Each structure stands twice: as structure tokens, then as C-alpha cells.
Amino acid sequence: MDYHIVCTKCGYENGIGSFRCIKCKSILEVEYNYNSLEEWPRRTKKDVGISRYISLLPITKIFSLKEGNTPIRCYLDRKHNIKIDFKIETHNPTRTFKDRGSAIEVSKAIELNAKKIVCASTGNMGLSIARYSKRFGVGCTIFISRNANKDKINKIFAENAEIRYVNGDFNSALREAEAYAKKSGSFLCGDYHYRKEGQKTIAYELFDKNTYDYVFMPLGNGTLFSGFYKGLVEMKRFKLIKRLPKIIAIQSEGCMPLVNAYIHNKSIAYEKPNTIADAIAVGYPTFGMESISAIKATHGDALFVSDKQIVDAMQALADKNIYAEPGGAVGYAGFLEYINKNAGTFKKKRVCVIITGNNESYKS
Numbered sequence: 001m002d003y004h005i006v007c008t009k010c011g012y013e014n015g016i017g018s019f020r021c022i023k024c025k026s027i028l029e030v031e032y033n034y035n036s037l038e039e040w041p042r043r044t045k046k047d048v049g050i051s052r053y054i055s056l057l058p059i060t061k062i063f064s065l066k067e068g069n070t071p072i073r074c075y076l077d078r079k080h081n082i083k084i085d086f087k088i089e090t091h092n093p094t095r096t097f098k099d100r101g102s103a104i105e106v107s108k109a110i111e112l113n114a115k116k117i118v119c120a121s122t123g124n125m126g127l128s129i130a131r132y133s134k135r136f137g138v139g140c141t142i143f144i145s146r147n148a149n150k151d152k153i154n155k156i157f158a159e160n161a162e163i164r165y166v167n168g169d170f171n172s173a174l175r176e177a178e179a180y181a182k183k184s185g186s187f188l189c190g191d192y193h194y195r196k197e198g199q200k201t202i203a204y205e206l207f208d209k210n211t212y213d214y215v216f217m218p219l220g221n222g223t224l225f226s227g228f229y230k231g232l233v234e235m236k237r238f239k240l241i242k243r244l245p246k247i248i249a250i251q252s253e254g255c256m257p258l259v260n261a262y263i264h265n266k267s268i269a270y271e272k273p274n275t276i277a278d279a280i281a282v283g284y285p286t287f288g289m290e291s292i293s294a295i296k297a298t299h300g301d302a303l304f305v306s307d308k309q310i311v312d313a314m315q316a317l318a319d320k321n322i323y324a325e326p327g328g329a330v331g332y333a334g335f336l337e338y339i340n341k342n343a344g345t346f347k348k349k350r351v352c353v354i355i356t357g358n359n360e361s362y363k364s
């Protein structure tokens with residue numbers, strides 16, 4: 001499909017290799033000419049990973065490691081007498097939803113003949129990018145906080161990526177990665193417009209087979225959340241869904257800049273992360289304002305859970321034979337918090353919870 005890369009703030013059309021607007025430094029968006037796509041892509045036997053949707057993605061060829069097509073498992077919540085579908089993203093190649101976005105970014109880097117890929121990460125995205133880069137023969141440098149999860153750093157190292165340690169948190173790593181990419185002319189991967197396109201495929205897969213009234217998911221940088229919303233809007237445009245579900249963003253009490261901004265109706269302010277959910281320990285979400293717009297557009301909500309609630313959710317998931325790291329279990333912790341406060345409104349509602357990842361050995 002025809003597409004352009006446009007600034008979300010000033011509307012300037014940027015080049016396909018840009019990661020922020022060259023005029024105003026704001027984040028960018030992939031804008032499609034939807035009229036150039038005649039029909040929604042059907043599944044074929046040749047499909048690998050998320051390749052079915054290539055006509056809705058900003059790439060000409062996909063370098064896939066069979067990401068996507070993750071299972072949906074249904075469980076009955078006996079206490080509330082409600083069925084919940086879990087979308088289990090831990091079945092991706094590096095055990096998190098990040099692989100969908102990495103497939104798009106690495107494919108784009110190869111299309112642009114990039115010699116090297118650079119990425120800032122709390123761990124999971126760095127591992128995913130390192131795996132795809134290694135498999136498809138592109139050099140890779142990951143910027144990561146010295147305080148990041150050691151299990152995840154070891155796995156990135158094992159994927160043969162160069163690791164640059166950063167003092168400070170994820171947002172410090174992000175600043176250094178952007179500066180390095182600019183200076184070295186490397187292709188910058190991360191929570192930018194191309195990754196968001198990969199994340200929207202979760203919405204495609206869910207709503208291709210089912211309809212939901214509520215979808216719960218964790219929020220770190222907001223790329224999954226805003227990408228999911230974009231996928232829904234596209235499906236509605238092509239008349240595959242009639243109405244949008246309420247989408248609910250959940251953050252950890254120890255790092256909840258988006259929830260605070262949403263509840264108090266103010267702009268997002270940086271918060272120093274302090275949570276066991278390291279995968280969503282992002283003090284300033286890049287797609288924060290877009291995510292708040294998505295919450296409002298779907299009459300959704302934003303809420304927080306404590307580290308204790310996250311551990312309880314991990315254990316409750318394990319009872320269902322679903323294993324998640326703390327950040328990966330946050331969506332379910334949020335669902336349990338939400339239903340306890342709004343049980344009466346859930347009668348006959350269809351609910352989906354996204355289990356985003358399981359990429360560490362967690363010890364309490």
C-alpha cells in the first residue's frame with residue numbers, strides 16, 4: 001500500500017529513514033493511502049509470521065522469524081462468571097510481543113541497506129532486535145541501563161550484539177541511542193513509527209476471529225497500545241469490526257506517568273521508575289499522548305497495580321499454565337483490579353487480556 005511518513009505534530013512529510021521529524025523533533029506516523037488497498041488480506045498457505053499483512057505494512061519484503069500467530073486461550077473466571085481470552089505473546093521467537101515490531105524494523109533497515117542497527121531497550125526489545133539482526137546479518141548495538149535486568153543483558157550478549165551500558169534509566173539510554181544513530185548514520189530501532197506498525201498486527205489477529213468488549217494490556221512506551229488502536233481503526237475502516245472495544249492501559253504503581261496524566265487530565269511528566277515490572281519501566285512514554293487519545297476514543301481507561309498485585313497475577317496465570325514475567329502479567333493484574341471495582345458492568349461482556357512476555361527468571 002502507498003504510504004508516507006508524516007510528523008504527528010506539524011504534519012511535515014519526512015523521509016522513510018527518519019525517526020523523528022526533522023522540522024520539530026516530534027514523533028512520526030506511517031500514513032497510508034487506504035484507497036490503494038482493494039481488500040483485507042486473506043490468509044494463504046505461503047504466509048510466514050505476520051507476512052499475511054504485508055499489504056498493510058510499510059515494507060516491501062519481510063524478514064520473518066515466524067513472529068505472530070500467537071495462541072488465544074479461553075478460561076472461565078469462576079469467581080466473576082466471565083470468560084477471558086488470553087492472547088499469549090510469549091509464543092513469539094524471543095518470547096515477547098516485541099518480535100512483531102522487530103520484524104518490521106529489521107526488514108526496513110535491510111531495505112535501506114543499513115550497515116548497523118541501534119536500539120535503546122529495557123531488555124526485551126534489545127534481545128528481539130539482536131536476534132533478528134544476527135539472523136539476517138546486520139550489525140547491532142544495544143544501549144541499555146547498567147541497572148537493567150541481568151538475565152536479559154546476558155541473552156542480548158549471547159545474540160552477539162554490541163552492548164553499550166548507560167548510567168541512568170531507559171530514557172537516558174534512549175537519548176544516547178538517538179545521538180549515536182545520528183552521528184554514525186545507523187538505522188535506529190525502537191519505539192518509533194515502524195515498530196508501531198508491527199504491534200498493530202495483534203489487533204488484526206484478535207479481531208479476525210473474535211470480537212471483544214474490553215482489551216487489557218500493559219503500557220510502557222505506549223507503542224503496543226497506540227499500535228493496537230491503529231489496527232482496530234483500520235479494521236473498522238475495512239468493515240471487519242462494527243465498533244471498537246474499550247482498551248484499558250495498565251501501569252505499575254512504581255512507574256505510572258501515563259495513568260497520572262490520564263487521571264488528572266494533564267500532560268505527561270517524567271517519573272523515575274521503581275517497579276519489578278522492568279519491561280514497562282519507562283519514565284516518559286514516547287507514545288503517551290497518542291495512547292491517551294486512544295483510551296478516550298474507545299471509552300477505555302487507565303489504571304495502576306502494585307508490585308504485589310503483579311506477583312499475584314503471575315501466580316494466578318501459572319495456575320492456568322501461562323507463564324509471564326512481571327511486565328507480561330500486568331495486563332491480567334489490571335483486569336483483576338478492574339473487575340473487582342466494576343464487576344456489575346461485565347455481565348456477558350467479552351474480554352481479552354494480552355500476556356506480553358516471559359523473558360526472565362523472576363525471583364521474589
Ligand SMILES: [Zn+2]
Pocket residue numbers: 007008009010011012021022023024025026
Ligand atoms: Zn514536525
